[in-house]
Amino acid sequence: MNNKTRLKMNNETIKSKIIRYIKPGFIIFNVLLILVSISSAATSQTPYSGTALKVPGTIQAENFDKGGEGIAYHDTEKANQGNQYRPADGVDTEKTSDIGGGYNIGWTLPGEWLEYTINVANTGNYKLETRVANVGTGGTFHIEFNGVDKTGPITVPDTGSYQTWKTLTKTVSLSAGQQVMKIVMDKKGDYNVANINYIRITASQSSYSVTPLAIPGTIQAENFDKSGEGIAYHDTEKANQGNQYRPADGVDIEITSDIGGGYNIGWTLPGEWLTYTVKVANTGNYKLETRVANVGTGGTFHIEFNGVDKTGPITVPDTGSYQTWKTLTKTVSLSAGQQVMKIVMDKKGGYNVGNINYIRITPATTSAPIQTPTPTSTPATTRTPAPSLTPSPIVSGAFYVATNGNDANPGTEARPWRTIQKAADTLTAGQTVYVKAGTYKEQITVRNSGSAGKYITFSAYPGNTVTVDGTGINMNxxxxxxxxxxxxxxxxxxxxxxxxxxxxxYAGLFVNTPGSYNNPPSHDIIFEGNTVKDSWAAAIMMFGRGSSNAENYVARNNIIIRGHMGGDPMAHESLSVGGKISNFEISGNTIKDSFWGAIDSKDGVYNGKIFGNTCTNTEMSCIYVDGYSIGADNIDVFNNVVHDMKNVGTESNGFNVNSEQGGPTTNIRFYNNLVYNNPGTAMRMASYRSGTEGKVDHITITSNTFYNNGVGNSNRGGIILERNDATNTVVRNNIIYNNGFGIKNSDADAIISNNLETNPSFVNPSANNFHLQVNSPAIDKGSAANAPKVDFDRKLRPSGTGYDIGAYEH
Structure with a gap:
């Protein structure tokens, strides 16, 4: 007999009779007929309301199942001592004065229990809150689900009276479906166990994407469940040390330069963990690939599903840097359905456990590729490659464009559109188009907007090379x-x-506002993972020029080659942002072989981050911050690498900061950057202008490494401060070694301290390894003032008795 129907047999009498069945042509046989005469009706356990109580939801303690003593409950006394609500049952029930009124159970003693048939909506972690009251030392109880103790002992405090209520909270992991919840009284306090009013069970965490993450699929490490510390994750520090993506959560997240961009978790320590609500499509064996990066000896972690360790210890190797990535593979056996995946940090390496970008889970065995018929002979200009199998994950319901498509088609993968412009005319909020391999000679104008959380996404099909070629197109x-x-x-x-x-x-990728400064600007634009070559004016231009500041522009992990080809003074730098924008990010881009500058943030740029970019073989400055005529304020420039730039005289700089036409340039911070082997100056505060020179204030240049710049030229070198009217300039904790000059200063107001211009004892500068040797004079000689919290490798500062000078902490 199962838990749902139990026959009560203690008072039944059983009678039997043999009946002979005789039918011509058949064998005579006897049947033993059992007649059960029940003196007290057979009793089954059923929900009190007729249907299972819903979880999430509130379960009133007095609404235990029907079925009676020994089946739905056990009480040591037959009488309901409170004589309320269900007087025929033996459970002691009384009216409560708790908020909301109703009833509570009381007079509870060890060994008593109550059962409730419930239906849990989804597998996952839940917050279980029990409302209790008690006088004196309380007892303990626990709560089971399908016979498994999920709470452990819950100790009842002294609340002051039997009608003064307090909520006790536990977190439990529950499977979806109908089951029996059982409250079991374990230990008596001074008088009894406790009064209980209700049990409230709510989802203690939910998937970051609202719906469970799909398996097979890729699970981004930063998309751990919602609900915070101790429920969806545990982190030893309250602050998000990377201050990216989910800054309100304590998990340390930073932008990744791995293929595909996005974010990774880092600064991981033993005992920390993250959970993800997932849904496995089918039971079977899966290949689990974890994307990791680390410096030095790595630590270990493991991955659980519904509390079961499925991977065993995974050891993180030394990948060379915190942004040099390697894939670690395990095979795991998973059951179908919704469940909770948990990444658990076990053992620390040299500095931490390791960085994690994503976990990709795919079937361990795959079917043979679909055979594509040999294509018939067609002209080379119209030949279409054989289609590849759709990789996982791919957004379901997406539209498709292919060179063999037709814009009259519905845009499915089987019947794709021909032009990207058709997609740009059609897509609305939340929709994605995948463009298959080939060359598309068209200019594309996006016609519709997405909405918050529902971007319109234009994506090259994963693994395909999709080229948009502007040859012969009139850029009007x-x-x-x-x-x-x-x-x-x-x-x-x-x-x-x-x-x-x-x-x-003109430009490769472009955003702006029509009717400059008169209309609402664009906002929330992402250009990510593109390659832009041979643009006349600029590779990427992201302008606001609206009636208010444009918000949330992102240019991330793009490759720019010959991003500015023209000589027109109205043209722009390879990657140009400006014209009243705020909360922008320029990260992980590579710019090379370009004319007239690499990255320029100018003319109304506020609250930005420029980091993780690399510039090489490019004229002018790698990164220029210029208030121009509107202004620039609160911008961080960090973890960028500039090397082997073109030699075009004094303009071949690593970084430059200025105000050319009166717009104030304030609160600009340069730190943890590497500038080496360049013909020009590493860091310049320029004084040239094309109009009224504007205010330059609070420029901070700290903890950078500038090496081998402008060698042999007394006009080029480490740091030059040309502005004699700048205010609150700070130059501190920089290594400035083997340059044409160290520091040239025309700014009498500048604070210049704790910089190192003698040999810093790099590990191997000829191989561009600017880490410090153990005997480096830069170790512990820096100032704590203005020092960044981490170094170029994201190692915490300070690691010794003091802060180290330069971009790296020893």
């Missing part, structure tokens, strides 16, 4: 001379990723 956007091969005018929540954009007559 209709709003003046600016424009791009892929352009966004006044639209928002747009993401463009994975394309190769070449031969643009």
């Amino acid at each position: 956007p209709g709003y003046g001379r600016d424009g791009g091969l892929i352009q966004i005018w006044g639209k928002s929540y747009i993401k463009v990723t994975g394309f190769t954009v070449i031969n643009s007559g």
Whole structure:
């Protein structure tokens, strides 16, 4: 007999009779007929309300199941001592004065129990709150689900009276479906166990994406469940040390330069963990690939599913840097259905456990590739490659574009559109288009906006090379001379990723506001993981020029080659942002072989981060921050690498900061950057202007490594401060070694201290390894003032008795 129906047999009498069945042509047989005469009716256990109580939800303690003593409950006395609500049952029930009124159970003693048939909506972790009251030392009880103790002992405090209530909280992991919850009284206090009013069970965590993460699929490490510390994750420090993506949570997250961009978790320590609500499509064996990065000896971690360790210890290797990535593979056996995946940090390596970007889970065995018929002979210009199998994950319900498509088609993978512009005309909030391999000679204008959390995404199909070629296209956007091969005018929540954009007559990727400064600007635009080559004016232009500041522009992990080809003074730098924008990010981009500058943030740029970029073989400055005519404020420039730039005289700088036409340039911070082997100056505060020179204030240059710049030229070197009217300039904790000069200063107000211009004892500068040897004079000689919290490798500062000078902490 199961838990749902139990026959009560103690008072039954059983009678039997043999009945003979005789039918012509058949064998005579006897049947023993058992007649059960029940003196007290057979009793089954059923929910009190007729249907299972819903979880999440509140379960009133007095609404235990029907079925009676020994089946739905056990009480040591037959009488209901409170004589309320269900007087025929033996459970002691009384009216409560708790908020909401109703009834509570009381007079509880060890060995008593109550059962409740419930239905749990989804597998996951739940917050279980029990409302209790008690006088004197309380007892203990626990709560089971399908016979398994999920809470452990719950100790009841002295609340002051039997009607003064307190909520006790536990976190429990529950499986989806109908089951029996059982409250079991374990230990008596001074008088009894406790009064109980209700049990409230709520989802203590939920998937970050609202719906469970799909398996097979890729689980981004930063998309751990919601609900915070101790429920969805545990982190030993309250602050998000990377201060990225989910800054309100304590998990340390930073932007990753791994293929595909996005974020990774880092600063991991033993005992920390993260949970993810997932849904496994089918029971079977899966290949589990974890993407990791680490410096030095790595630690170990493991991955659980519904509390069971499925991977065993995974050891993180030394990958060379915290942004050099390697994939570690395990095979795991998973059951179908919704469950909780948990990453648990076990053992620390040299500095921490390791960085984790994502976990990709795919079937351990795959079917043979679909055979594609040999294509018939067609002209080379129209030949389409055989289609590849759809990788996992792919957004379901997406649209498709292919060179063999037709814009009259519905845009499915089987019947794709022909042009990307068709997708740009059609897509609405939350929709994605995948563009298959090939060259598309068209200029694309995005016609619609997405919405918060529902970007319109234009993506090259994973693994395909998709080229947008501007050869022969007249770049006339209709709003003046600016424009791009892929352009966004006044639209928002747009993401463009994975394309190769070449031969643009103006910009490659472009965003701006039509009717400059008169209309609402675009916002929430992401250009990520693209390659842009041979643009006349700029590879990427992200301008606001609206009636208010444009918010949340991101240019991340793009490759720019010959991003500025023209000599027109109205052209821009390879990656240009400005014209009233705020909360912007320029990260992980590589710029090379370009004319007239690499990255320029100018003319109304606020609250930005420029980091993780690399510049090489490019004229002018790698990164220029210029208030121009509107202003620039609160911008961090860090963890960038500039090396082997082109030699075009004094303009071949690593970084430059200025105000050319009166716009104030304030609160700009340069730190943890590497500038080496360049013909020009590493860091310049320029004094040239094309109009009224503006205010330059609170420029901070700290903890950088500037090596071998402007060698042999007394006009080029380490740091030059040309502005004699700048205020609150700080130059501190920098290594400035083997340059044409160390520091040249025209700023009488500047604070210059704790910089090192003698040999810092690098590990191997000829191999561009600027870490410090153990005997380096830079170790512990820096100032704590203005020092960043971490170094170039994200190692915490300080690691010794003091802060080290330069971009690396020993």
